[in-house]
Amino acid sequence: MEINVLFIGDIVGRPGRNLVYRLLSGLYRRYNLDAVIANAENAAGGLGITPRIANELLSRGIDLLTSGNHVWRKKEIFPYLEKSDRLIRPANYPPGVPGKGIAIISVNSKTKIGVLNLEGRTFMRPLDCPFRTALAAIDNMRKETPIIIIDFHAEATSEKVAMGWLLDGKVSAVLGTHTHVQTADEVILPQGTAYITDVGMTGAISSVIGMRKDIALKGFLTQIPQSFKPASGEACLQGVLLTIEASSGRAKRIKRIKDGY
Numbered sequence: 001m002e003i004n005v006l007f008i009g010d011i012v013g014r015p016g017r018n019l020v021y022r023l024l025s026g027l028y029r030r031y032n033l034d035a036v037i038a039n040a041e042n043a044a045g046g047l048g049i050t051p052r053i054a055n056e057l058l059s060r061g062i063d064l065l066t067s068g069n070h071v072w073r074k075k076e077i078f079p080y081l082e083k084s085d086r087l088i089r090p091a092n093y094p095p096g097v098p099g100k101g102i103a104i105i106s107v108n109s110k111t112k113i114g115v116l117n118l119e120g121r122t123f124m125r126p127l128d129c130p131f132r133t134a135l136a137a138i139d140n141m142r143k144e145t146p147i148i149i150i151d152f153h154a155e156a157t158s159e160k161v162a163m164g165w166l167l168d169g170k171v172s173a174v175l176g177t178h179t180h181v182q183t184a185d186e187v188i189l190p191q192g193t194a195y196i197t198d199v200g201m202t203g204a205i206s207s208v209i210g211m212r213k214d215i216a217l218k219g220f221l222t223q224i225p226q227s228f229k230p231a232s233g234e235a236c237l238q239g240v241l242l243t244i245e246a247s248s249g250r251a252k253r254i255k256r257i258k259d260g261y
Contacts, residue, residue: 001246003107004031005149006257007175008038008062008239009182012203012210013046013230017057019202019237019260024061027259031241034107037115038202038239039151039177040087041067046211046230048073051080054087063105064088066117068153068178069124071099090119090153092133102137104144111246112145116171118163120154120178130154131166138170146172146249149242153178157197164195172249173242175199180209182238182256192250200238200258207231236260 006027011017020038027033040057043049047070054065054077065087071077081089081099091101103115116137118130134150141148148171152163160176167174169191176183182200189195203210208217211228219226237260243253 001111002243002252003034003111003113003147003246005113005242005244006031006033006036006239007149007151007173007199007242008036008202008237009198009200010039010041010177010180010202010210011043011057012180012201013042013044015230015232015235016201016203016210017043017053019235020057020062021060023237023259028061034111035063035105035113036061037064037066037149037151038062039067039153040065041070041153042210044074046228049077049087050074051076054080054084058086064103064115066115066151066153066177068117068119088115088117090117090127090130091137092118092128092130094128102141104141112147114141114145114148115151116141116148117151118153120152120156120159122154122156122159124155131163134163134167138167147244147246148172148249150174152176155179160197164189164193168193172244172251173254175240182258184256186240186254186256188251188254192248194240194242194251194254196240196254196256199240202237202239203235204231204233205236206233234260
């Protein structure tokens, strides 16, 4: 048996959320989806996520929300992270940080999907090693399911590529997030792991990675820190469709998704 999983790239602000709400039921039918996972760390005003928005996304057909370094921007999410099994943060933060970095979701009575969220260190915070964190977590996750999907929220392409090679044959997919620019390097690695450097973003098209162009340009031209705001207008949903063999956890196909122009 094979399962189809849609992973939606970083949802940015209201334009990204509204597009997900408009398209998701059609995507379920078109791709015969068994599960939907989305990175939602930018869903609230372009930076962070609130409990209300998390619940809204989960009520519209998304099974699990992942995140990254911006998940901490809205302080009201801290207690929600502690209680929720459907919003996770990177697993390689220090002990005592709110929330969990691993989730197991049920597709049906016989099939489960394990999801591990990690954050890179190159050009980012000096967190615990994501590579060693991944290896330790996967050993435990495989006791419950062979289907394991990694959201690797990282800046450097080299770090993401290295994670793909480290985990080839150990997980079903290593999917890069954070840079908001969908890459064209999707591949099934030799041992059966689906890989892409960045799945892209779901947000306004006429923007700088989802944010208003005028504000972003002012920052680049003046070097003065700016308060970014999500752009408006037409949006695009980006992500990847994974087809995974349920018994082995091996990925059979990975397809880039761009919808909503």
